[in-house]
Amino acid sequence: MxxxxxxxxxxxxxxxxxxxxxxxxxxxxxxxxxxxxxxxxxxxxxxxxxxxxxxxxxxxxxxxxxxxxxxxxxxxxxxxxxxxxxxxxxxxxxxxxxxxxxxxxxxxxxxxxxxxxxxxxxxxxxxGNGQPYTNPEAWIPEAEHGIAPVRMDHALLYGPDIDGARDILVNVLGFYLVERILLEDGKTDLAVWLSCSTKAHDIAMVRHPEPGKVHHVAFLLDSWEKVLRAADIMSMNRVKIDIGPTRHGVTRGTTIYAFDPSGNRFETFSGGYSSYPDWHPITWTIDDVGRGIFYHDRALNDAFLTVVT
Amino acid sequence: MSYHSITLEDTGESFRSSETRTVLDGMAALGKKGIPVGCCGGGCGVCKIEIISGTYRKRVMSREHISVEDEANNRVLACRVWPTSDLRLKVLGKMSKSVCNDKAVASEVK
Missing domain, CATH: 3.10.180.10 (2,3-Dihydroxybiphenyl 1,2-Dioxygenase, domain 1)
Known part of the structure; x- marks a missing residue:
């Protein structure tokens, strides 16, 4: 295996x-x-x-x-x-x-x-997923109820020592670095994306003065069309959308950031490339951070580095 | 539907908002600025205001940002209060926690 x-x-x-x-x-x-x-x-x-x-x-x-x-x-x-x-x-x-x-x-x-x-x-x-393990159908009615993601996929955590946290995940638990954003000094990570699988990220972290904060927990959708459908459902239900639908430069996933009724941000996203542990990590420099995070706007919004719970 | 005037003492900015929208949503829906817009769910604290005069309805807000004492002194989150009269308010919250913007924090980074 x-x-x-x-x-x-x-x-x-x-x-x-x-x-x-x-x-x-x-x-x-x-x-x-x-x-x-x-x-x-x-x-x-x-x-x-x-x-x-x-x-x-x-x-x-x-x-x-x-x-x-x-x-x-x-x-x-x-x-x-x-x-x-x-x-x-x-x-x-x-x-x-x-x-x-x-x-x-x-x-x-x-x-x-x-x-x-x-x-x-x-x-x-x-x-189970509501289907038998022998001769299943392609999907079940729950697949169309609400936004209906297929899985809880990853989280983006905010806290002070992302270097120490990355080292534990990499050196002890076998994660590998997929992408990073470097600060002005060209050596300090503002953010890292780590994988324990062939997903472009299973966990990500941004350097932030307050410990224990969460930027978002992400839910996976099957297609860009379902990301657009998610945005429609958010508007129908007056859900506060932070940004999107758009695409990330980092991981290349298509995405919406939105907030739950308590202000916890969640992401509904699709795609992103498959990665492998032998691949060279991708680096983004701070002058291109906008394109890295929001590929179409090419600028961070005020909330990205500020609004967390 | 009842509409009320919301006035931001800091800037003198004023807008009309209905009782069915929060103070923050009423501002943002008209394209007005002055109160920082964050999670809009009472969680992140960036839209903290102090209501100087007027009456309002409120919902539960994060204790991390609004203490019992805050709440007793009309310091609330603009995303969790609905006007029931004209309001005058001061903006207390800000978008200020960024590593990129905060040199003090950046200099602590090893």
């Missing part, structure tokens, strides 16, 4: 200001499928085409933002190995017992130097 170790982003847990409003938003506007609620009052969702029980979890809190972002690894043995490797690297880890999150196995949690809680886990119940 070529893909080993960390397989993919598995789940993100976000804070919202009004739970009922947010359940309706993520169910009917984003078009995720609700899969459960727990004793803590958390509500669990998955994208229609995902097979594991949950990928996006919300809870009510007095400030919005990201609680944790988690990656699925290929086996329990790998989970134990990564836990040991992280500790050997000097990182404090915490074991969270199986079942603390619904239908999810034991998790290893640690903080990266951007101030974010990252988790690894190996097991989550396969509930």
């Amino acid at each position: 070529a893909m080993t170790g960390v397989l993919r982003p598995g789940h993100a847990q976000m804070r919202v200001l009004d739970l009922e409003e947010s359940i309706k938003f993520y169910s009917d506007v984003v078009g995720l499928v609700e899969t459960g609620r727990d004793a803590q009052g958390r509500v669990y969702f998955k994208a229609w085409d995902e097979r594991d029980h949950n990928s996006f979890i919300i809870r009510q809190a007095d400030k919005p933002g990201l609680d944790f972002f988690s990656f699925k690894v290929d086996s329990h043995a790998t989970l134990l190995k990564f836990d040991a490797d992280l500790q050997a690297y000097g990182i404090k880890t915490e074991r969270i017992p199986a079942g603390e999150l619904l239908e999810t196995g034991e998790r290893v949690r640690f903080m990266i130097p951007t101030g974010h809680q990252i988790e690894l886990y190996a097991e989550k119940t396969d509930v």
Whole structure:
């Protein structure tokens, strides 16, 4: 098997200001499928085409933002190995017992130097995508309910020490650098895009003075046409669009940034190239950062480096 | 539908907005400027204002940006308040957290 170790982003847990409003938003506007609620009052969702029980979890809190972002690894043995490797690297880890999150196995949690809680886990119940594993159809009615992304895809995190965070992800967990934006000095990263797969990014980070902030969690769509359809659905529902539909220079994905009812930014995007670990990373210089982030506007909007939760 | 006059004391800018739009949305919908526009969901804090006079309706806002004391003193987020009378306000929030714009932060970068 070529893909080993960390397989993919598995789940993100976000804070919202009004739970009922947010359940309706993520169910009917984003078009995720609700899969459960727990004793803590958390509500669990998955994208229609995902097979594991949950990928996006919300809870009510007095400030919005990201609680944790988690990656699925290929086996329990790998989970134990990564836990040991992280500790050997000097990182404090915490074991969270199986079942603390619904239908999810034991998790290893640690903080990266951007101030974010990252988790690894190996097991989550396969509930399927609503189709049989023998002779399935191409899609199901949920594929047309709301924006209806096919999966929770990646996150862009904002925090101070993106170098230290990148080193942990690369040196301990086997991620590789796909693209970067360099500041004026030509050596300091303003931002990095990292992959643990053949996706152009599984996680990205921007250097930012406040720790633990989230720019967005992204949901994948199948086509540019579905990105346009997502924009129509956002307007029908008076969803605040930050920018788009447009294209990123970095990763070349077509995109919309928009905000949930608590001000958490989310992305609905399509495309982006396939990357491989042997590929030379792409570098963007600060004078062309506008084209790198928003390929058509060729300028950052005010919100890109400022508006986070 | 009732319309009210919203006046920004800092610039003297004024616009008419209905009770069905937030103060921020009312401003932005007319192409007016003065209050920074961020997440529009009560989360990011860039549209923080202080309401000097007038009455308004409000919804839950992030405690990271609006403390209990803020709220008691009419310091709110423009994206989470709806005018129920004419309003006069001061702009407190700003777009100021950028690494690119903030030399102090950039100089700390190793």
